[in-house]
Amino acid sequence: MLKLSNWSKSFKENTVLKNINLEIGTGDVLSIIGSSGSGKSTLLRSINFLEPADSGSMVFNGTELNVETITKKEILKIRQQTAMVFQNYALFSRKTAKENVMEALTQVQKLTKEEAMTQAEHYLTLVGMEQRMDYYPTQLSGGQQQRVGIARALAIQPDIILFDEPTSALDPEMVAGILDLIKQIAHQETTLILVTHEMNFARQVSDQIIFLDKGTILESGSPTKIFEAPEHERTRQFINGFQ
Structure with missing residues (x-):
């Protein structure tokens, strides 16, 4: 509440x-x-x-x-x-979709790399990005980037x-x-x-x-x-x- x-x-x-x-x-x-x-x-x-x-x-x-x-x-x-989904996606350009989702999991929630990877893959699959996990933001459409942003928000289970x-x-x-x-x-x-x-x-x-x-x-x-x-x-x- x-x-x-x-x-x-x-x-x-x-x-x-x-x-x-x-x-x-x-x-x-x-x-x-x-x-x-x-x-x-x-x-x-x-x-x-x-x-x-x-x-x-x-x-x-x-x-x-x-x-x-x-x-x-x-x-x-x-x-x-809390998690935030931005209108301009706010993804790290030098990180893949998977690495973008993993970032907060390892840096803020202190998950191990293996735990963060498993969680990132789960939520990227949930938002329909299972075929694009290893793509960089410049290789993704705007809609795909926003899906990564939503997966990143969901992954920390806010x-x-x-x-x-x-x-x-x-x-x-x-x-x-x-x-x-x-x-x-x-x-x-x-x-x-x-x-x-x-x-x-x-x-x-x-x-x-x-x-x-x-x-x-x-x-x-x-x-x-x-x-x-x-x-x-x-x-x-x-x-x-x-x-």
């Missing part, structure tokens, strides 16, 4: 997140939608402290943590229990996977395959938090959706509420823009 309270973030004079309050249960899928510049990616990156919030508190797996007093050790523990617009850098014909893959891993033990512009996908897969506008949660609720009965005109305008 993850809960954020009064979660705020600024870059100099620009307030990006304003008193964010949200809660997501174990195994649930939360989608974050909103216009470009609304703070979606910053919110996602603040959860595992890639972009630390300035103020607020977090409850993560029963432990309450305050941003202003959190220790490096506590941040490391959060990062060990409590939460954070997806930052995982299909935005893909050609249109590759998008459906990645969305189908995310659907396959949704609603299991791992909690998924997604920033996405794929409205139909968000509607199908999410337990909860939040609409972020100018750094605040303007509206939140079930997919049915957000898409069929939004309370705010701004939400309605945003949703209508995708129809």
Whole structure:
């Protein structure tokens, strides 16, 4: 379970997140939608402290943590229990698909090379990359690179996977395959938090959706509420823009 309270973030004079309050249960899928510049990616990156919030508190797996007093050790523990899938894949160019998946297993989780290799091969097979394990990123399509990124996230067996617009850098014909893959891993033990512009996908897969506008949660609720009965005109305008 993850809960954020009064979660705020600024870059100099620009307030990006304003008193964010949200809660997501174990195994649930939360989608974050909103216009470009609304703070979606910053919110996602603040959860595992890639972009630390300035103020607020977090409850993560029963432990309450305050941003202003959190220790490096506590941040490391959060990062060990979360994984992130980036829109630009963020693979090591000089490592094969298998080596990319093995990296965190050996460096962070301290598995032996043999253990990491077995686990990497398992998850690459799971995402349909069993024939491309020894290929380098430059030898893979965008969709294949993103599959490696998802395998890397799954391999560390995290409590939460954070997806930052995982299909935005893909050609249109590759998008459906990645969305189908995310659907396959949704609603299991791992909690998924997604920033996405794929409205139909968000509607199908999410337990909860939040609409972020100018750094605040303007509206939140079930997919049915957000898409069929939004309370705010701004939400309605945003949703209508995708129809």
